Amino acid sequence: MEEGTSKSPSNRAGTDHGDTDPFQWATREDCQVRQILDRVADKWSLLVIALLENRRLRFTELRREIDGVSQRMLTVTLRSLERDGLVKRTVHPVVPPRVEYELTPLGGTLHATIRSLVTWTEAHQEEIAAARSAYDTRAAEAV
DSSP states (O other): OOTTOOOOTTOOTTOOOGGGOTTGGGTOTTOHHHHHHHHHTSHHHHHHHHHTTTSOEEHHHHHHHSTTOOHHHHHHHHHHHHHTTSEEEEEEOSSSOEEEEEEOHHHHHHHHHHHHHHHHHHHHHHHHHHHHHHHHHHHHHHO
């Protein structure tokens, strides 16, 4: 590595990335990458995508499975995921209407990525708990 070159991806001063800067989404509110990441990384979307792996669920089943989600938030989340092409909504013409949700093929590819994130979290949860505890101890001592 050249002298004066930072390994940090956030230190880009003096570096010309042109249009290929992979970190441009971090500061541009109108960037589609940032908007998509905001959508798929929120807690309700992650849970919905995880629950829909290889199965169809009705709204009430999803709501029962997701602790703490309100009816409104689940509705908003499902509509957004449907709009983004990640979830398919099927209305069955019966009385009363039966509505089911399932992952689209695109949503299935995202689920694989989420599974990797969950696997990483499970593997490192003790380290994270220890880091949190150490931080809390330092913060309490500083007061």
